[in-house]
Amino acid sequence: QVQLVESGGGLVQAGGSLRLSCAASGRTFRNYAVEWFRRAPGKEREFVAAIRWSGISTYYADSVKGRFIISRDNAKNTVYLQMNILKPEDTAVYYCAAATHFGETTAQAIDYWGQGTQVTVSS
Numbered sequence: 001q002v003q004l005v006e007s008g009g010g011l012v013q014a015g016g017s018l019r020l021s022c023a024a025s026g027r028t029f030r031n032y033a034v035e036w037f038r039r040a041p042g043k044e045r046e047f048v049a050a051i052r053w054s055g056i057s058t059y060y061a062d063s064v065k066g067r068f069i070i071s072r073d074n075a076k077n078t079v080y081l082q083m084n085i086l087k088p089e090d091t092a093v094y095y096c097a098a099a100t101h102f103g104e105t106t107a108q109a110i111d112y113w114g115q116g117t118q119v120t121v122s123s
Contacts, residue, residue, distance in 0.1 A: 002026040002112045004096045009117030012086055016121075020081040022096030022114060032111065033102035034072060034079040038092035038119075045095070047105035049081060059103045064090075086121045093118050 008020040022034065036048040049070040050059045058070050069082040079096065096114040104110060 002029055002032060002098045004098060004112055004114035006094065006096045006114045006117040009094060009119045011120045011122065014086060014088055014121055014123050016086050017082070017084045018086065018119060020083065020094055020096075020117060020119070022079040022081075024077045024079070024096075024098070029077055029098070030074055032098040032100065033104070034070075035097045035099055035104065035110070036070065036079075036081050037095045037097055037107065037110075038090075039095070039116075040089075040092040043092075045107050048094070050099070050103050050105075051079065052102045057102060061105075083119070086119075088121045088123045091119060091121050 003025045005023045012018050030053050035050040037045050038048050039045040051070045051072050055072045067085045072079040093116040095116045097110040098112040099110050
């Protein structure tokens, strides 16, 4: 079992930055790739970024590439999502997720979910 708890969401102006954290518990955490998804109002949940358990490989959705950075600290059992140059269209609930296979971009392939944290970007 893996438990995921997100934090760091909030309200920010367009062009600003936020860093989300995902604290994981469960002794098998390091066996999973960790990903971020988001769900904007009225839209389906969509993939944002993924990172291997080793932290060596990362993968991003085109919409955030060059602006968001995913990283992990296995010693702290924490994954981060640094979000820069935020846009109003980044407004969503952001979810941390654990997947058996790296780079899963569909919600159906996720094994564990966090409860989500709200990010609101004002124009």
